[in-house]
Amino acid sequence: MTPTHPTKRPTDATHLGEGPDLPTELLNLPWIDIHNHAHTLSWEDRERYALAGCESMVMVASGYHWTPYKPVRAEDVRFLWDDAVNRRAAIERDHFFEANLGLGIHTGVRIENPDELLEAMADYCELEEVVAVGETGVTPAQHVEAWDVDEQRAMVQGQMELADAHDLPVLLHTPNQSGDSGRSYRSEIGVPGYEKNTELGADPVLEGDNPALEAVKLDVEAMDDAGIDDERVVASHADGNNTEYLMEDTDCYLSYTIGHSWLIGVDAADVADAIDEYGPERIMIDTDCANVLRTDPFALKRAIFELYRYGIDEDAIRTVVLENPRAVFDIA
Numbered sequence: 001m002t003p004t005h006p007t008k009r010p011t012d013a014t015h016l017g018e019g020p021d022l023p024t025e026l027l028n029l030p031w032i033d034i035h036n037h038a039h040t041l042s043w044e045d046r047e048r049y050a051l052a053g054c055e056s057m058v059m060v061a062s063g064y065h066w067t068p069y070k071p072v073r074a075e076d077v078r079f080l081w082d083d084a085v086n087r088r089a090a091i092e093r094d095h096f097f098e099a100n101l102g103l104g105i106h107t108g109v110r111i112e113n114p115d116e117l118l119e120a121m122a123d124y125c126e127l128e129e130v131v132a133v134g135e136t137g138v139t140p141a142q143h144v145e146a147w148d149v150d151e152q153r154a155m156v157q158g159q160m161e162l163a164d165a166h167d168l169p170v171l172l173h174t175p176n177q178s179g180d181s182g183r184s185y186r187s188e189i190g191v192p193g194y195e196k197n198t199e200l201g202a203d204p205v206l207e208g209d210n211p212a213l214e215a216v217k218l219d220v221e222a223m224d225d226a227g228i229d230d231e232r233v234v235a236s237h238a239d240g241n242n243t244e245y246l247m248e249d250t251d252c253y254l255s256y257t258i259g260h261s262w263l264i265g266v267d268a269a270d271v272a273d274a275i276d277e278y279g280p281e282r283i284m285i286d287t288d289c290a291n292v293l294r295t296d297p298f299a300l301k302r303a304i305f306e307l308y309r310y311g312i313d314e315d316a317i318r319t320v321v322l323e324n325p326r327a328v329f330d331i332a
């Protein structure tokens with residue numbers, strides 16, 4: 001209690017002891033977002049990444065959200081790839097963080113002539129700025145028109161083979177079991193914060209108790225058949241439904257998407273639980289920020305502090321947000 005506080009009567013400050021050692025190095029810890037769609041965001045949102053200390057990112061161009069015609073043709077997806085290739089350097093110049101690309105064939109909408117796309121992809125894989133193939137992965141239900149599971153799986157495997165041939169990692173889109181809010185919205189209105197005509201969902205092509213997990217298992221089969229090493233596959237959108245399977249039955253990396261926790265129910269607490277149980281060696285975090293979703297460019301930076309508060313030590317945090325992404329994607 002020395003020196004005596006000059007406050008009129010005792011305050012909390014009078015009673016405080018030494019206080020905790022605060023990890024001030026976390027204020028400036030660089031971090032990498034290995035899965036976002038920042039090229040679809042506003043300039044200000046991308047600036048938020050820079051302000052929050054993002055050192056490098058993988059901007060993923062593969063999403064069906066941005067192809068206007070359904071079913072999709074190969075040329076529509078190529079337009080998305082080319083748009084990202086076209087704008088990447090300007091984005092990097094404006095915000096200073098390293099802007100890399102992931103190019104993939106997403107299976108959320110059926111593509112009429114996917115083989116053409118796969119063929120074209122080989123040349124894109126040669127580009128220095130392309131650091132990953134994806135996001136891709138079997139999807140239990142499509143938008144507008146269903147896509148046969150075997151055809152989807154073949155498309156996923158084909159991309160994995162290409163990635164392997166070009167020594168690139170694969171970014172898997174693992175379907176989430178949506179968070180249970182206890183109520184659903186009117187189907188004609190849909191989910192606020194997710195720009196999607198939910199009425200246009202096609203009947204699922206994967207049924208059963210747990211189609212989200214079944215989809216991941218098909219991806220892992222494709223991985224084995226493609227002959228790509230598990231360590232070259234990063235399962236993004238890891239969650240409580242797929243963590244145990246991926247951790248115990250594979251050697252893949254798991255990336256927890258925390259930029260839209262309100263939608264999929266995954267947040268820093270899930271990441272902390274996974275680190276406690278399995279260690280940080282195979283874990284990453286991504287934001288998946290995109291203009292079609294209510295997402296938060298500060299989410300990863302917030303998670304850094306949140307992980308510490310949840311009892312994760314600085315070294316493990318650094319492994320998860322910086323070192324694992326660096327090693328797998330060979331960036332920053």
Ligand SMILES: [Zn+2]
Pocket residue numbers: 035036037060135288
């Ligand atoms: Zn995404």
